Amino acid sequence: MSTDLPVSARLAWWGTAWLRGQVVTDLLLDAVIGDEATHAVAGLGHLGLGAPADTSRGTGTGTETLLGGLARLRAEGATSFGAAFPVEGDLVGLGGPAGFNTEAVEAGEAVVVAGADVGLVPVTVGAATTWVAHRAVRRQLPDVGEADRALRQELLAAADALARLEVARWRPEVADHLMNLRHRAPLSAPDGVPARCVELAARGLQAVAVVDLALVDDGGAISAAEAQARRDALTPLERAGRRALVAACSPEVWPPA
Known part of the structure; x- marks a missing residue:
């Protein structure tokens, strides 16, 4: 657990x-x-x-x-x-x-x-x-594969954007997290949850955590413009992380066992 x-x-x-x-x-x-x-x-x-x-x-x-x-x-x-x-x-x-x-x-x-x-x-x-x-009424959900691809794309895009914003200067711990995206604490899941979804949930949580860490203190930015640039770079990643977590935790869209 x-x-x-x-x-x-x-x-x-x-x-x-x-x-x-x-x-x-x-x-x-x-x-x-x-x-x-x-x-x-x-x-x-x-x-x-x-x-x-x-x-x-x-x-x-x-x-x-x-x-x-x-x-x-x-x-x-x-x-x-x-x-x-x-x-x-x-x-x-x-x-x-x-x-x-x-x-x-x-x-x-x-x-x-x-x-x-x-x-x-x-x-x-x-x-x-x-x-x-x-x-509650029936909902539309992101496909697991679609959510997976979007998260991977946004992780790369965010890393590039934050590198341009010199992330290591204002948030060195965020740079560390971005450089260690392959090293995630494993999640425990019950029988029946597809392994792909367990892994996707871990990456979704990691993405949201990186965003939260990066935005915790806008005072680290040189200017209001830089703070806005930081938020603009990270908003798509946060959205992709949440969508990945929803797909991973919605049995309606799980791939067949």
């Missing part, structure tokens, strides 16, 4: 493996909850879904345990869990409706439950995460 993955990616991978009988419940819960104290699911009843078979799983406030919520979704026909990592202006991994999209953008991530028309948005307070349920 790797807590380097965003929580929505963890639920997508391990939740899908659990639905398909490839991991046991304890592994599912350990992988998704990670170092946090608790996870719960809220709002399924408001969507008109059936009551949980075991009412003791509920809290009496419309919130139930993570396992109780996932079991209810399975009973409602869930076939897989897929992740979305949207930002304003790029709703990759989302299909709507608008209310769900807005909440997902605010959180920076969400899970779409195929077969149940449900979206789950993680809301974390302290060491507790509540997955708030919304109606």
